[in-house]
Amino acid sequence: MASKTKVEDINRNIYDIKDKDNYEFKIQKGLSREIVEEISKKKNEPEWMLDIRLKALEAYNKLELPTWGPDLSELKMDEIATYVKPKTNLNTSWDDVPEDIKNTFDRLGIPEAEKKSLAGVGAQYDSEVVYHSIKEDLIKQGVIYTDMETAVREYPEIVKEHFMKCVPITDHKFVALHAAVWSGGSFVYVPENVKLDIPLQSYFRLNSPESGQFEHTLIIVEKGASLHFIEGCSAPKYNKVNLHAGCVELYVKDDAYLRYSTIENWSKNMMNLNTKKAIVGKNAQIDWVTGSFGSKVSMLYPMSILNGEGAKTEYTGITFAGAGQNLDTGFKVIHNAPNTSSVVNSKSISKDGGACTYRALVRISEKAKGSKCSVSCESLMLDDISRSDTIPVNDIETDEVEFSHEAKIGKISDKEIFYLMSRGLSEEDAKAMIVRGFAYPVSKELPVEYAVEMNNLINIELEGSIG
């Protein structure tokens, strides 16, 4: 009667449907000055943008791979095409999007969600944004939501002032790579005191094998404004490595609020080396909600730089690593002004040989008197072939602070299982309920449709039951 409980893999059916690799243009694999120049030329870019790209390329060639974290040796830049243009231009109506691409986004539920619960949608397919729309009334209020290429063309001054300023091109090797070959992504500008009560969502889909996606998201939330931005990403699985090295730059001005939610569900051949940073002004707040489920390797540590007095940040994240996955995620916060505060709530689940690492930095600088930070991270091990590491650095540079950090690691509590079984639940159902409960503090922060999806991910199956 040996039966084994297994928390099932994420059901990837929808995500794994591949379209034909049907591009208009796919750049030769690898990385060189010629390639970078060609991308820029294809995009008809101004000179200043090409300059940034070339400087970044130089930085890329100088910078070394990180000496820490997951093994990246399988990533071979020579085998990655950094730019794949789909057979369409930017559309403002789904009817104009080519059938195969539209079907893909239909399956992912994007047009449906747009009708129901979103104020605007962007959809990127491989290297280019194929669809972008925003509600009329927001345009009237001066909200800009468009793809990055359009922003470079139409709002060069704003872009120049902010692009790769929050994240410097020399930050690390993959930021430099990103800046050299970036393509697509979203640009959002919310004017002073404009408050969006329903979210904007950008969805990034990488279809082309042996290629990379390097979208750039730049969001500026002006004084007193507020925004909820949702980012989703997925890709079908191929045998060879794909690369995602996006970059997200967020400017949250004084008294503004930004909530940035991400559901990352890349396929398990993806190297996800993403960079996200926010600069937060006086009494402003950035909240990050992050679910990391996909990819083969992830290195992702969103960062809040609290530059204004009274600035706040919250990070709520869950990472779920299954077979063959090494997900190295976490959060960084720099308290750079008085009376700033941060709250971190991180959860991870490891199973079937998957590895989760929580890697984090809290730095409270000398300027940050009266600041507070509390960190809690919990890791669940579902079997003894998986791995779970917690690597948090706490750097406290002044005395007038309240700092606390707590971490726990372990398995599902036997007492809880017994309690639920005494109410008639099978062991498997009990475990699933407990795992969902473990993830609940994160799933409750997610947009409803994502929360439902996440709960479905944590499904249970009985295997090896022999009578």
Place this chain on the structure above:
Amino acid sequence: MDKLLEIKDLHVSAQNKEILKGLNLSINRGEVHVIMGPNGAGKSTLANVILNNPQYTKISGKIRFEGENINELKTNEIAKKGIFMSFQSPEEIPGISTLNFLKYAKNKVSDEPVKSFKFRYLLKKYIDELNMNPKLIERNLNVGFSGGEKKKNEILQMLVLEPKLAILDETDSGLDVDAIRTVSKGINMYKNDTNAVLIITHNNKILENLDVDYVHILVDGKIVKTGKRELADEIEKNGYEKYKKVEEE
């Protein structure tokens, strides 16, 4: 006599220490049994082992329920047979509301699908009778409940799940007089001729409004004396000293 539960010469250990040392107990339909005993006598162990908590190891002996040996059944299978345990410290389970949990569990232990209308009607009635805050069942299972709310929630679950045998493991501990009265009321609502109750307790406040059939004194892993309700009163007056001595002789 319609025998519901029968325990014969039960020996149980936990963490390599023998706790129950040859316990016998028989409960018929329609009866209310009470087990009293000093700390560490094995009262909670008995409740847990009936539900087959894997933390405890049965060394020897038999537990039969409706004539069937349930020694090897899993906890959820035992629950489905109709045994319910009210926990001394109920676990907090985030992510599922108490209401949804009740529906879910009811479907698990029932043979036929639960009728939504009837379910809601009964639930509302029980909540009123137990003097519970109706908002409570919208909250996650036991999460952030006070001690008293947790215990009432256990009684609510007992009423909803309608077991054949309800074991109340120190449900009265840590409750004030009013709450204990509410718990007794819940037990009376539940009790009928076809089911039975086993109450594990330290004091007899909870027994005041109940028709108790038998009182058992559990000392050092064995039932050393069985009597009628007067036995509980005697214990309240004189304590367990006398029975401990009997043990030593």
Place this chain on the structure above:
Amino acid sequence: MDIKVNETPVRTSRNFRINNITINNIDIPKKLNEFKNVEIFEDKALIEKDVSQLNLAYGNGEILKENVQNEANNVLKITTNGINKQIRLIYTFDKENLNLINNIEFIINHDSNITILYKSNTNEVCFHNGIIRLIAKDNVKVNISIINMLNNNSYNFDTIDNKLESNSNVKYTIVDFGGKYSVSNYYSNIVGKNAKNDLRSIYLGIDSQIKDINYIAELKGENTDINIDVQGALKDKARKNFKGTIDFKKGCKKAKGDENEFCMLLSPEAKSIALPMLLCTEDDVEGNHSTASGKVDEKSLFYIMSRGFSENEAIKLIVRARFNKIIERIKDEKIKENILLQIDERLN
């Protein structure tokens, strides 16, 4: 020369400034005469002047390790037998004995109490680089205290490497007060079933003292236990890097690991970095860590001052109170008194 020492078992981003510590312009002494000022008290333990070949799991880097291997001017192999209970080693630095490179091996066959004290009778720069290896055999209890009370111009490098066999119970108490740089590398190989390791330490940094603390415990045996508790206070421009790693290795079913670190910041310029790591490849385990830093609790301060103490006195009292439960573990009354005295002096 410049040396990089005390590497963390798992590297993280260089920008986090904690993977190791660099010590610039250090003179590492060589070709030394025997260190004379050492008092050894023991009760019929077997003392030899030859230790086993060094084989360290971690340690303080190649340079310092080779320094001990080749240049040690104090080598002791101490094997306990049935009778001995107390072992005490007191190293006193003075003008004639400024440099100590010691290599000590303990083979513990029976319950023992060990105290090792480093102190200086001079203000000149003292240098201590030492390795302690300890093997706790089956079923033994060891209570070992290591106290660093060198002057604040000195260098202090400690490497500790323990192996815990079945059912052994090893308690460490580390008091880290002295040194311009004080670098401790502690490793426990908790391999025997049911072995327990309990490590409590206190540090007190003043002026521009730097403490670099790297504690690593690997739980390998079933039902093993590690408990790390570090209490510290930093004044002036003192700086502390604490790295604590509990590593649950495959096979350590039912193991428990607890790590607690608390740092009191007594000045706006004091700096505290902590990296409390939990590494885990086994499911049936329980691991917890917590760290906290901040000022002295203002409510306690107010309470004590309301009873007539000055602020400085009140702070001393609070620091002493926090340290006390760790100091209590030291068996030597005279040394204990000395430690309390040092706390007062350093906080004046």
